[in-house]
Amino acid sequence: MPDSLNAAEISSNQLPVIDVSGLSSSKLTNRKAVADNIRAACITNGFFYIADHGVPAGLIDAVQEQTRIFFDQSDDDKRKVSKTLSRCNRGWEPLKAQALDPTAPPDLKETYYMGLELPPDHPAVVAGKFNHGPNLWPQDLLGFKPTMRAYHAAMRDLSERIMIGLALSLDLPEDYFDGFNRDPLSTLRLLYYPPHPADAVPGQTGAGAHTDYGALTMLLQDSNGGLQVRDAGNTWIHAKPIPGTFVFNIGDAIARWTNDLYRSTVHRVVNVSGKSRYSIPFFYSGNADHPLECIPSCLKPGETPKYPTVSVAEHMQQMYQRSYGAAAAAA
Numbered sequence: 085m086p087d088s089l090n091a092a093e094i095s096s097n098q099l100p101v102i103d104v105s106g107l108s109s110s111k112l113t114n115r116k117a118v119a120d121n122i123r124a125a126c127i128t129n130g131f132f133y134i135a136d137h138g139v140p141a142g143l144i145d146a147v148q149e150q151t152r153i154f155f156d157q158s159d160d161d162k163r164k165v166s167k168t169l170s171r172c173n174r175g176w177e178p179l180k181a182q183a184l185d186p187t188a189p190p191d192l193k194e195t196y197y198m199g200l201e202l203p204p205d206h207p208a209v210v211a212g213k214f215n216h217g218p219n220l221w222p223q224d225l226l227g228f229k230p231t232m233r234a235y236h237a238a239m240r241d242l243s244e245r246i247m248i249g250l251a252l253s254l255d256l257p258e259d260y261f262d263g264f265n266r267d268p269l270s271t272l273r274l275l276y277y278p279p280h281p282a283d284a285v286p287g288q289t290g291a292g293a294h295t296d297y298g299a300l301t302m303l304l305q306d307s308n309g310g311l312q313v314r315d316a317g318n319t320w321i322h323a324k325p326i327p328g329t330f331v332f333n334i335g336d337a338i339a340r341w342t343n344d345l346y347r348s349t350v351h352r353v354v355n356v357s358g359k360s361r362y363s364i365p366f367f368y369s370g371n372a373d374h375p376l377e378c379i380p381s382c383l384k385p386g387e388t389p390k391y392p393t394v395s396v397a398e399h400m401q402q403m404y405q406r407s408y409g410a411a412a413a414a415a
């Protein structure tokens with residue numbers, strides 16, 4: 085593997101582990117204590133681990149098992165839920181379908197997307213809103229649908245708690261993000277990375293260098309490692325798997341809101357483990373119509389907003405087009 089795809093080992097204080105159980109406490113001082121830790125980590129690298137998150141270990145094991153079962157199917161079986169059959173970006177896509185770094189060769193990963201299941205008569209579905217609609221469920225895998233739905237619901241719940249922590253961390257009222265939390269664009273992404281091939285095109289990775297588009301990302305990774313984060317000093321560091329935690333990172337929506345006070349940090353995946361790698365990010369992007377607008381108290385004296393106000397849907401659509409347009413052009 086070329087040196088340019090390597091990363092450094094890290095000390096634990098670079099990507100801290102934050103116990104978020106205090107966010108569920110009835111005592112404001114406990115919630116505020118977590119918020120203070122979140123604030124410090126968001127300002128430093130925008131990447132950390134969350135522990136004591138309340139998502140049951142049994143559910144996490146089941147999601148990982150169902151993910152392996154899904155990707156172990158033949159391509160013909162996976163094609164039955166092909167993303168090309170969906171009008172709202174749900175379902176499976178093969179290797180090299182996306183370039184998370186649009187300037188690099190397409191990513192060596194397969195994906196299955198699922199999201200919030202809204203009824204067909206929901207106004208957002210009727211209006212054909214970006215990413216709203218039905219999931220594509222593999223019919224032959226009995227445990228898959230209930231497991232993914234339960235995990236999606238648990239992660240949505242955790243995201244709402246974290247949004248309260250974020251509001252507190254910015255000295256905002258705890259209900260500040262309530263509108264954002266309504267019918268949120270929230271995507272569970274199952275990922276499979278084959279071992280990094282010896283004959284990969286130069287610059288090709290499992291997932292190209294990128295920032296995440298939405299508000300929060302919480303990643304469940306297996307024990308193989310491979311996620312690399314570009315720290316504040318521009319050094320690539322390994323985000324090593326830590327059992328019982330999620331890797332947490334801030335996405336562009338929060339960077340826009342906070343005028344980059346909270347960092348949406350570049351990361352990538354290179355699977356040098358020699359084994360199949362499975363990872364499961366949950367992306368929390370919020371209500372499609374909600375404005376992403378600089379929070380005035382985040383502006384330092386003399387600073388002006390760096391980003392124009394856009395809706396969540398406008399922002400997400402633009403970012404999807406960027407990574408999928410580039411892969412289609414390279415195919």
Ligand SMILES: O=C(O)CCC(=O)C(=O)O
Nearest residue numbers: 275291296311353363365
């Ligand atoms: O698979 C991983 O570890 C990270 C994937 C990722 O960064 C993404 O899908 O945005």
Ligand SMILES: [Fe+2]
Nearest residue numbers: 294295296351
């Ligand atoms: Fe990412």
